Amino acid sequence: MHRFLVVIEKSENNYSAYSPDLSGCVATGSTREEVERNMHEAIIIHVQGLREDNLPIPGSDAFAEYMAV
Numbered sequence: 001m002h003r004f005l006v007v008i009e010k011s012e013n014n015y016s017a018y019s020p021d022l023s024g025c026v027a028t029g030s031t032r033e034e035v036e037r038n039m040h041e042a043i044i045i046h047v048q049g050l051r052e053d054n055l056p057i058p059g060s061d062a063f064a065e066y067m068a069v
Helices: 033-053
Strands: 006-012 015-018 026-029
Touching: 006 033, 015 033, 026 033
Parallel strands: none
Antiparallel strands: 006 015, 015 026
16 A cells, blocks of 8 residues: 555635645545545556556655644
8 A cells, every 4th residue: 555645725616636746646626525536546547557657656755744933
């Protein structure tokens, strides 16, 4: 099993998500739940593509931290 950081952002009309560890792996959705489902599927497809192309699956090096200012 692989674990990847996913960043979810709310815009005016929808949500978007991406993983810093998986370049180009993105998803959108009209709700947070929808974007989470779509991103989960996008990651599965992305990793399958890497395997099919005999490319390494990157490690999860990204992390997130809130900072109080």
